[in-house]
Amino acid sequence: MRSAYLLSGLAQCAWCDGSLVGLKRGKGHGKNCYLCVRHNHRGPEICANDIRINEGILNDAVLEAVRHVIEPRMLQDAVAQALETLRARRTLLPDQRRAIERDLAVCDGRIQHLVEAVATGKGGEAVFVELQKEQAHRAALTAQLDQADQLARVSSLDLTRIERQLTDRAENLLRLLGQHIPQTRQVLRKLMPDQLVQGKRVPGRIVCTPFDDARGQGYTFLARGSYSRLLGSGIAINDGGGGQGS
Ligand SMILES: [Zn+2]
Numbered sequence: 001m002r003s004a005y006l007l008s009g010l011a012q013c014a015w016c017d018g019s020l021v022g023l024k025r026g027k028g029h030g031k032n033c034y035l036c037v038r039h040n041h042r043g044p045e046i047c048a049n050d051i052r053i054n055e056g057i058l059n060d061a062v063l064e065a066v067r068h069v070i071e072p073r074m075l076q077d078a079v080a081q082a083l084e085t086l087r088a089r090r091t092l093l094p095d096q097r098r099a100i101e102r103d104l105a106v107c108d109g110r111i112q113h114l115v116e117a118v119a120t121g122k123g124g125e126a127v128f129v130e131l132q133k134e135q136a137h138r139a140a141l142t143a144q145l146d147q148a149d150q151l152a153r154v155s156s157l158d159l160t161r162i163e164r165q166l167t168d169r170a171e172n173l174l175r176l177l178g179q180h181i182p183q184t185r186q187v188l189r190k191l192m193p194d195q196l197v198q199g200k201r202v203p204g205r206i207v208c209t210p211f212d213d214a215r216g217q218g219y220t221f222l223a224r225g226s227y228s229r230l231l232g233s234g235i236a237i238n239d240g241g242g243g244q245g246s
Contacts, residue, residue: 006059006181014209016047034058051210051217063178100145107138191225
């Protein structure tokens with residue numbers, strides 16, 4: 001079932017581990033809100049948390065927190081990762097290049113030697129064949145050197161491209177957050193990796209602790225997040241995947 005509420009089933013009551021779910025209010029009965037599903041369905045004996053919170057207020061607070069962590073951290077991490085990859089590739093390049101250049105020098109020495117042999121008429125046909133082989137080898141080594149140089153150039157371009165893509169992706173994501181409930185639910189899911197609870201993998205949730213004190217009534221919330229899945233190619237913020245209500 002697709003939830004019409006951003007946080008239904010993603011938010012969890014800290015007192016009973018049940019879901020917070022959206023409750024639609026009819027005209028004249030206040031605004032839509034979230035409340036603990038166990039309290040609502042099974043009563044205060046099962047869960048004493050009777051705090052209802054305005055839907056828009058909790059949505060905005062969660063999205064604001066997400067925006068706060070996504071933008072700077074995600075970009076920093078992504079770019080750091082890209083740099084790391086580039087560095088790893090580049091470290092190997094000078095060694096490769098030196099090895100090829102050594103082979104080339106040896107090859108040139110042989111070619112010079114063979115050319116002299118051909119010029120003095122010593123060795124006949126066999127020398128000529130050998131010279132052709134060496135020249136082919138030389139061409140292959142030169143091509144390898146070109147490839148190494150290309151790789152060095154491609155890596156810099158790659159980094160710029162990756163950085164730009166990630167920046168675009170992060171900006172898109174931030175722009176779309178909160179605009180469409182199914183997409184935003186999907187982003188929130190991806191941000192919250194599965195957790196192990198008593199040996200079982202369960203989807204990560206936003207744990208909401210009710211309070212009713214001098215501040216008024218409301219919730220504080222806590223979620224464990226990871227943006228590794230956002231950076232992966234698996235991100236699909238435009239395909240409208242649905243959420244599950246509870
Ligand atoms: Zn509860």
